[in-house]
Amino acid sequence: MSIGVVWFGNDLRTADQVMLWHAMREVDQLICVYCDPLLPQHSALNSLSSPSPKRDRFLRDGLDELALNLQALGQTLWVTQKHAQVALPVLFNELPITHVYRNHHAGWYEQQALNQITFDFPDIQIKQFYGLGLFAQSQLPFALAELPDSFSKFRKMMETIEVTAPLPDAAQLPPMPAFSLPDFSPWQVRPAKTEQARFNGGERAALTQLSDYFATDLPSTYKATRNELDGWENSTKFSPWLAQGSISARQIKACLEVYEGDHGANESSYWIFFELLWREYFHWYASRYGKRLFAANGIQQRTTQRSFYPERFRKWCYGNTPYPIVNACMKQLNETGFMSNRGRQLAASCLIYDLGVDWRYGAAYFESQLLDYDVASNWGNWQYIAGVGADPRGGRHFNLEKQTQQYDPEHHFIEKWYGHQFDEQLDSMDAADWPISPKP
Ligand SMILES: Cc1cc2nc3c(=O)[nH]c(=O)nc-3n(C[C@H](O)[C@H](O)[C@H](O)COP(=O)(O)OP(=O)(O)OC[C@H]3O[C@@H](n4cnc5c(N)ncnc54)[C@H](O)[C@@H]3O)c2cc1C
Structure with missing residues (x-):
């Protein structure tokens, strides 16, 4: 008798799900689990990078859908609020588990958790797959330690490598063994929502966005519009679903190929693949x-400034700086959980170079607020702008006036988000902590 555990993470889907595909063939019984120690605290911003209520809702949408989709395949989604390193050993000691299925996660903590389990349970077959990105590690034409030091080099090496097509859907999953453990409970699906949000988590909304986007001509003009600060149609908006894994990068690539077959490929349609390669790069990075x-x-390992000005940082977070375009971007983020790529670049550059704050505080704030928070893309992009990452030019300081001229010349975006409303004076204390009198 073989018993498998499918261990979900940022891959909350049943379609193109390599873990289920293998488990279906290899084990007699199966348990599907999701471990999230943050679940009970999500709605309280109890530390800088704790998920915002919006991101918490988006995650719960994703778990609801996954539970329902697993149910349709004869399975149950079990959830524990303990860390995987704590919860899974209890399960493995309770039942004679023979196989564990897990997708490779790029994050350090996720990798540590898998390493610990692999070390502690040498008798269990730990099967790791590459279901989060476009490529498996075996497809990289270099050893991971030799990852190219710039995106351009990486792209040139990777763009001709064939992306594996998505897997067919699993039809039925092996049954679940009987067990009862206090730390694990079946995920309780919430009643269907009536409110209509632009971003709803989960596989159904992800697939709707995918088909809606490729049903238009937008991919053919994507490159010209992707830098806009606003507008649903100006970029794909796939990132939140990609981040929670309710859609795979390979599913997007497959739809892109169908689109190019029907409409013809051009530089714009190629650019969607180009951007997915950026995501890929940061994951391997x-x-x-x-x-x-x-x-x-x-x-x-380049020395950077590590200053922290709490008042400036707070003002940046809430969109109350002397830079209207950044204020508008931050207010958009706080209100919607999303910010355009251009907006993220400007906001990051402003915090680091105009406000003089250590970049890590900004990365942590983005982590808490972005619906599409992805550890590799977020921290990798922040490093890039701070000049301590993969940027051969050594950092990006944007001229905010010029950027405003270029991307919001009529101030429509700034006005929409009240970016002009900010305190006259940035600092209320000077460097020696003396109060600065307000300007007359
Ligand atoms: C400071 C900063 C922080 C960021 N944090 C995140 C993050 O936490 N999660 C995240 O997914 N993206 C992050 N990005 C990258 C990028 O801003 C978003 O992926 C993009 O804006 C999402 O919108 P979209 O899906 O419409 O993108 P599109 O322009 O339609 O791009 C298609 C897909 O390509 C990928 N992509 C595009 N640009 C990038 C990029 N620069 N780096 C990595 N992948 C990219 C995304 O998966 C995106 O969904 C960050 C960028 C910056 C400058």
Whole structure:
């Protein structure tokens, strides 16, 4: 008798799900689990990078859908609020588990958790797959330790490698063994929502966005519009679903190929693949550099300023700086959980270079607020702008006036988000902590 455990993470889907595909063939019984120690605290912003209520809702949508989709395949989603390293050993000691299925996660902590389990349970077959990105590690034409030091080099090496097509759907999953453990409970699906949000988590909404986007001509003009600060149609908006894994990068690539077959490929449609390669790059970068992703000096180990001005940081978070375009972007983020790529670049550059704050505080705030928070893409992009990451130019300081001229010349975006409303004076204390009198 073989018993498998499918261990879900940022891959909350049943379609194109390599773990289920293998488990279906290899084990007699199966348990599907999701471990999230943050679940009970999600709605309280109890530390800087704790998920916001919006991201918490998006995650719960994803878990609801996954539970329902697993149910349709004869399975149950079990959830524990303990860390995987704590909860899974209890399960493995209770039942004679023979196989564990897990997708490779680029994040340091996720990798540590898998390493610990692999070390502690040498008799269990731990099967790791590459279901989060476009490529498996075996497809990389270099050893991970030799990851190219710039995206351009990486792209040139990877763009001609064939992306594996998505897997067919699993038809039926093996049954679940009987067990009862206090730390595990079946995920309780919430009643269907009536409110209509632009971003609803889960596989159904992800697939709707995928088919809606490729049903238009938008991919053919994507490159010209993707830098806009606003507008649903100006970029794909796939990122939140990609981040929770309710859609796979391979599913997007497959739809893109069908689109190009029907409409013809052009530079714009190619650029969607180009951007997915950026995501891919940062994922391998995070895998390669581990906890250096979070280090102040980055992967470059280049000394950077580490100053922290609490008042400036707070003002940046709430969109109350002397830079209207950044204020608008931050208010958009706080209100919607989303910000355009251009907006993220400007907000990050402003915090680091105009406000003089250590980049890691900004990365942590984005982590808490972005619906599409992805450890590799977020911390990798912040390092890039701070000049301690994969940027051969050594950092990006944007001229906010010029950027406003270029991307919001009529101030429509700024006005929409009240970016002009800010305190006259940035600091209320000087460097020696003396109060600064307000300007007359
Ligand atoms: C400071 C900063 C922080 C960021 N944090 C995140 C994050 O936590 N999660 C995240 O998914 N993206 C992050 N990005 C990258 C990018 O801003 C978003 O992926 C993009 O804006 C999402 O919108 P979209 O899906 O419409 O993107 P599109 O323009 O439609 O791009 C298609 C897909 O390509 C990928 N992509 C595009 N640009 C990038 C990029 N620069 N880096 C990595 N992948 C990219 C995304 O998966 C995206 O969904 C960050 C960028 C910056 C500058």
